[in-house]
Amino acid sequence: MFDSTKQSLKTLLEQVRDGRIQLPEFQRDYVWTEEAIVSLLASISKGYPVGALLILERGGEVDFKPRGVEGTNFSAVEPDLLLLDGQQRMTSLFQSLFSTVPARVRDAKGDVNSRLLYMDMRKALVPDADFEDAIIVAGADKKVWKPFGRETDKDFSSKEFEFEQFMFPLNRMFEANEWLWEFHDYWRARDKDVFQLRRDFDQKIVEKITRYEMPIIKLSRDNGRHAVCTIFEKVNVGGVKLDAFELLTAIFAGTDEGFDLRADWRGTKNVAGRLARMQKNTPEWGVFSKIASTDFLQACTILHTMERKALREKEGLTSQVSCKRDELLALPLTAYKKHADKVEIGFRDAAQFLTRQNILFGYDLPYPSQLTILACVFAVLGDKAHNASVQAKLDAWFWRGVLGEVYGSSVESKIARDVPEIIEWALVVRQNGPQSSEEATFSIDRLYYMRRRQSAAYKGFHALLMREGCEDFVSGTPFSIMTLWQSTVDVHHIFPQAWCKEHQKDRGRMDSIINKTPLSDVTNRYIVRGDAPSVYLKRIEQEHNIAPEALDNILRTHLIDPALLRADDFEAFYEDRKAKLADLAAKAMAKPVAADRDLPEIPDTDDDEVLMEERVLELAQ
Structure with missing residues (x-):
């Protein structure tokens, strides 16, 4: 099914360059930050482990469409292996250590830029060196600019500038010998002996990186789709779940x-x-x-x-x-x-x-x-x-x-x-x-516990009331399809929260679906002021020239008894509407609902709705 081994970083990068290792097409492009790449290179420089690669042999049932690692340049090459996990590490290592093309790096602002990376030879050779401090990120022009980009802080734009500042270009890592001898000759011509520094850098830094080995988990081509995809996701815990x-x-x-x-x-x-x-x-x-x-x-x-x-x-x-x-x-x-x-x-x-x-x-x-x-x-x-x-x-x-x-x-x-x-x-x-x-069953007491708009049944009663033809208190317009397209409709309280709290009504009953109904945001502004129903109904009639009989008929479309609402009789209203909503549920389900089991009334407030109601009240005032 799989085997595990180690392979040299040099061999892996050569396989990436030649197209023998490619990515499956589904791997998403993602550019690492400067800090992440520098940290990876520093770990490699210290010989620290940076995690295993997950590789799949091609030729089996699972034959993902391949694509090359970003920064490679080849065409019509069929890979032998697909890199399932380790894309960002291998892409970063290939672009920073192996490619002549600048690496694509994301800066602190999130912008993607072309960058070349250097290592300060002298800092890297300090005992217990901080390699992250020794690695310098320069622009594609081989320059490091001061803030706002108006002045050059460091300039590595010629080989001589690199030699003079002891800055080794990391993308020459696997052909470092040539660069290091040129560096040696440059300083010898100027009567400066850098032999020991050159040799130390070669032995302590270059050899450690070029001989670095990465653990490999290789999935055989005999694995089926589900096995490959499951293993990939188990291993790729740090990546984006596919x-x-x-x-x-x-x-x-x-x-x-x-x-x-x-x-x-x-x-x-x-x-x-x-x-x-x-x-x-x-x-x-x-x-x-x-x-x-x-x-x-x-x-x-x-x-x-x-x-x-x-x-x-x-x-x-x-x-x-x-x-x-x-x-x-x-x-x-x-x-x-x-x-x-x-x-x-x-x-x-x-x-x-x-x-x-x-x-x-x-x-x-x-x-x-x-x-x-x-x-x-x-x-x-x-x-x-x-x-x-x-x-x-x-x-x-x-x-x-x-x-x-x-x-x-x-x-x-x-x-x-x-x-x-x-x-x-x-x-x-x-x-x-x-x-x-x-x-499937529905019991009447469920209505009391139905308070959260995330609840499926809560959403269901919202739709059922509109399907049955309930009309807006103010406009008298049914919540038909056209109305829903044109105005904001949501489930709101009938007896206002402020009124219920003032009259010490059970909070569970106050926030249950029994005390809520679909209303437009215009109508809800009359309710969230906290007046008794008898008061806000009278205000609606006066301000919109609606006859009491007409408004009573509108209330009935919401399964509300107008007399009980106008009498501000919350308890009688609650019991009456509970029975009517239960009948509505039975009609929709085409089967009887279970009787009320007289369960304990435990408040369970929908905090999201409370906040929304309070916000509407602020706007109304």
């Missing part, structure tokens, strides 16, 4: 076809990719604003493994539907190309489904995993999904998942289990709904 999409991009790029998965997903300068096509008819922050490329791959993998399972079962074999990471990494290019178009259409149909539920924006989507499940279902069912019977089943499944908070854990397993079961249910091959849907 997801399955990036790894699969490299795998597909290494095929004979050289398929560009990234371009297929994100598009190119002239051609829109799948993501852009999916987002085309949705708002800027729509349900696809947070979709991940791996979500799309999960859907393709579900369809591929379902098809594989059906074929194997015909042969009397067993197989599993799955979208776990190892299955994503094993997805064949042929399977991706076969299913991707259907999946893309499936995601667009899923977005239309969510629009009917009044969920348009990514931050209002209770569970992104449900979007993936819907995409798979629509991809398989096609036109069969667009009838009232199937839509009713999908509605019930969706709201049971949201209000029953089904998809908070073991998501991959539930996706793989639910997709086939939903499809069988829709086609009446299965009499009951999917297991997750049948097991």
